Amino acid sequence: MIKGEGGKAGGRLQPPEGRLREVTLDTAFELENKPSEPLNQERGLSLLEVRELSISFVQYSKGLHQRTITPILELDLAISRGEVVAVVGESGSGKSLLAHAILGILPVNARVSGEILYEGQPLTPERLEKLRGLEITFVPQSVQFLNPLMRVGAQVPIRQRKEKREELVRKAFKRYRLPEGTERKFPFQLSGGMARRVLVASATLGGARLIVADEPTPGMDAATTREALWHLRELADEGRAVMLITHDLEQALQFADRVAVFYAGTTLEEARAVDFSGDGSGLRHPYSKALWGALPGNGFRAFTGNQPSPDDLPEGCLYAPRCKMATDECYASRPVRKYLRGGWVRCYHAT
């Protein structure tokens, strides 16, 4: 639905003056790249909206030779209250870097364009300072994000009185099967799997409204993995928004409502989790279909080629060099987002 075109009366779109244009559902859904429009027009403004985000770095390779690398290019993502959005893609597709951008922890030499909106307002450094750790929490991919000189219990970001705080921390750690007394230990005294559980427990025990989890489960055993992902699902059902970054599509599908498919730093498609089923014909982008068909249970189909390097991105669609459907149009310019069957896609040939 286009904003303001709600009721039946006067609901017809007027063609621009002097140019008659047939209005179909698809043209009406075409996004005009207006920042004021919510990313997902069906659901309205999401809690978190990342719009046309690009991040690049200038590197000095040899002496004064410069080169620019662009690990994130025109990336979009929307996460609403009450849902788990899985972000899947190859390593190097910009998943972790996006998380760092949301949390405002990019390296200082990063050049950023585009918007990150939280509750409809830009996430400025000042706002982040207040929200980070309390309203917006982060499960980092590396356990090295723990402060090595602080006991892990003291690193849990909640604002409570001492006794209440200790009780909450103990309860959260117990839920993640951490042995009693873990809160008094230093990070070096924990195994990799335990440290990871500490990170997940810390990010989920407070009143966070947006939880950004970057590969939270590797290194955990099967039971703890399920428990951790179920917990994220429960938190979403309570009305929080969860971003689950993972390379494991199959696992993500069990817990997520929607899936954003990343490739070479952009979002190729945002699909409903249920679209990943059967022969994958519910999916919109050829890469999403390839990802689905490459799973061992779905044919294990391999196809050649590699993700383009961030210092040598193609002019047109980032997936075109590997795409069987690519035409001249695909090599010439990058497709804009197109709404299709309750999701959206960046592809000229999506059906």
Added chain:
Amino acid sequence: MPLEAREVSFYYRRGEWVLRRASLIVNPGEIVGLRGESGSGKTTFARIMAGYLKPKGGVVLLDGTPLPRGCYNPVQLVHQHPEKAVNPRWRILDILEEARGVDSETMELLGIDPSWLNRWPNELSGGELQRICLARALRPETRYLIADEITTMLDAVTQAQIWKAILEMVWEMGLGVLAISHDVSLLGVVADRVVEMEKI
């Protein structure tokens, strides 16, 4: 000419057995899947099979004799995290050069782009780097590959690409593979037979 673990036992701390009398045979041209949960001793077993760890009891035999020492090891191990298996201060070219270079056929098979050779490890993605690690391990002298969760951290497309390349080497050169993974469905499609870690 099989690779055989015969009643191999191992502990890191006395009294805490990680492996007890584990036996397994891998034949040339065969892919044996080894499945187990994390902490069940899969990686320890992999390191023993490749000769990195000496078992506290039992032996590992190649063609009926202990693994050769002081020369190229025909049993090569590839790890789960490629970024931890390469020197971050070497270019890809030097990393491959340490294994006496890699021929263009292997590079093509694994889908390695020649432009990667001048890059540093942190400029490649995990899937790209894992292919470099495989190219380094799969020299013509290599007869057995111990693949320890080599595609666990990779996306499905890259996983399928890498395993298709390994399957080709198994069929063409009679490479024997021990595929270690927790992923039943992956082992179901790549392995000739699957063994449970608890039962070896």
